[in-house]
Amino acid sequence: VALEDAGDEARRAAEREQLAENVRLLYVSVTRAKNRCTLVTGPINRSETSALAWILHAPKGELASPVDETAARVDSMDAGALLCELEAMAAASGGAVEVGPMPEGPGRAIPAPAGQAGALAARGFSRRVERAFEIASFSSLVAEADRGAVEGLAEMPDHDGSAAGRAIPEAEKPSGIFAFPRGTRAGKCLHAVFERLDFADAGRDRVGGIVRDALAEYGYEASWEETLCGLIARVVEAPLDPERGVRLSGLARGSCLHELSFTFPLRPLTPAILTALFGRAGLAGEGIPERIGSLRFQPVEGFLKGYIDLVFRHAGRFYLVDWKSNHLGNRLEDYDAQALAAAMGEDLYVLQYHLYAVALHETLKGRMAGYDYDRHFGGVFYVFLRGVDPAGRAGSGIFRDRPARELIEALSEGLVERRRGG
Numbered sequence: 001v002a003l004e005d006a007g008d009e010a011r012r013a014a015e016r017e018q019l020a021e022n023v024r025l026l027y028v029s030v031t032r033a034k035n036r037c038t039l040v041t042g043p044i045n046r047s048e049t050s051a052l053a054w055i056l057h058a059p060k061g062e063l064a065s066p067v068d069e070t071a072a073r074v075d076s077m078d079a080g081a082l083l084c085e086l087e088a089m090a091a092a093s094g095g096a097v098e099v100g101p102m103p104e105g106p107g108r109a110i111p112a113p114a115g116q117a118g119a120l121a122a123r124g125f126s127r128r129v130e131r132a133f134e135i136a137s138f139s140s141l142v143a144e145a146d147r148g149a150v151e152g153l154a155e156m157p158d159h160d161g162s163a164a165g166r167a168i169p170e171a172e173k174p175s176g177i178f179a180f181p182r183g184t185r186a187g188k189c190l191h192a193v194f195e196r197l198d199f200a201d202a203g204r205d206r207v208g209g210i211v212r213d214a215l216a217e218y219g220y221e222a223s224w225e226e227t228l229c230g231l232i233a234r235v236v237e238a239p240l241d242p243e244r245g246v247r248l249s250g251l252a253r254g255s256c257l258h259e260l261s262f263t264f265p266l267r268p269l270t271p272a273i274l275t276a277l278f279g280r281a282g283l284a285g286e287g288i289p290e291r292i293g294s295l296r297f298q299p300v301e302g303f304l305k306g307y308i309d310l311v312f313r314h315a316g317r318f319y320l321v322d323w324k325s326n327h328l329g330n331r332l333e334d335y336d337a338q339a340l341a342a343a344m345g346e347d348l349y350v351l352q353y354h355l356y357a358v359a360l361h362e363t364l365k366g367r368m369a370g371y372d373y374d375r376h377f378g379g380v381f382y383v384f385l386r387g388v389d390p391a392g393r394a395g396s397g398i399f400r401d402r403p404a405r406e407l408i409e410a411l412s413e414g415l416v417e418r419r420r421g422g
Contacts, residue, residue: 189218237249259309264416304359332387357411
């Protein structure tokens with residue numbers, strides 16, 4: 001009962017917030033007029049739930065549900081009663097408001113000023129439109145990569161990476177999760193499952209329901225339920241950071257943010273600038289600047305937007321997780337540290353997680369009092385779901401990194417536009 005009450009109160013609070021926003025938009029609209037503003041009201045397309053109905057006809061007193069209660073009152077009133085309230089408002093306005101019926105005839109023609117008669121024509125547009133300003137993303141930056149230098153770049157984000165140009169070890173008859181379909185739809189299905197998980201309540205019955213719903217939603221046979229439930233159990237129990245005892249099992253829902261979106265102002269960016277930035281920031285030895293140099297995106301400035309699959313807090317530190325459904329082979333050996341490092345470089349996931357780390361760093365810096373990267377930023381986990389095996393090979397399927405503070409601060413300084421004066 002307490003949970004239901006909390007849900008009702010949250011719904012009412014959201015309703016009040018939405019009504020306040022609609023009233024604000026109405027105010028902005030009607031105050032733009034200089035000489036006259038004409039509003040039409042009446043039983044039009046559920047207008048009883050509108051901000052205008054609330055302003056004109058809301059019940060008196062404190063309202064638990066202002067939209068519903070206003071709509072119920074308007075529905076109970078006939079046309080005469082509604083008109084009576086409008087006329088009372090007009091009478092109290094000192095002549096500023098006039099109430100009248102909708103005109104049925106054509107409006108009065110307004111003659112052109114003397115000396116301006118003649119055909120009208122639009123003025124020609126001669127200004128240059130700047131095309132660089134846009135909302136960019138990791139996907140848009142890598143979309144035009146030179147496939148010769150960045151082999152097998154999968155469609156981003158969250159698509160399987162069994163890409164052309166990469167040698168994928170194959171067994172004759174793949175089984176278990178290795179046999180689960182590949183491709184965009186499969187990736188979305190797996191992401192949906194993990195997005196809906198509560199790691200503190202990951203028992204078989206609860207997980208089974210989530211898996212069944214996702215399989216049905218994405219058009220897969222129910223026979224895959226056991227395979228996916230086994231996959232989830234392995235991932236939830238896998239040691240993400242063995243030294244610190246970090247794993248997903250038992251994480252409270254309040255410590256997790258699924259599909260965390262971010263948007264930050266972006267400094268002017270070109271492939272050359274990005275290449276130099278990563279080179280100066282300390283990744284030159286890993287060949288990442290050279291791969292970034294193969295990108296072909298047009299110069300861009302504006303904002304960088306993205307979604308982090310999971311951010312969670314453990315022992316005072318914040319970690320980011322990205323689920324990868326990529327098929328790298330049909331054996332656990334195909335998901336060892338060397339194979340994952342190759343996939344991270346080839347698909348430029350290294351660039352992706354550094355962008356995500358900058359976004360999380362900026363978010364924590366702006367929202368957390370006393371934030372310090374060294375004490376509060378835990379690291380990055382890219383979980384290649386098909387290869388996770390907590391009972392077997394240590395680290396199978398899990399790529400880990402915790403970029404140095406100096407690196408993230410250098411990238412942040414080079415990527416994030418600092419708006420001055422507001």
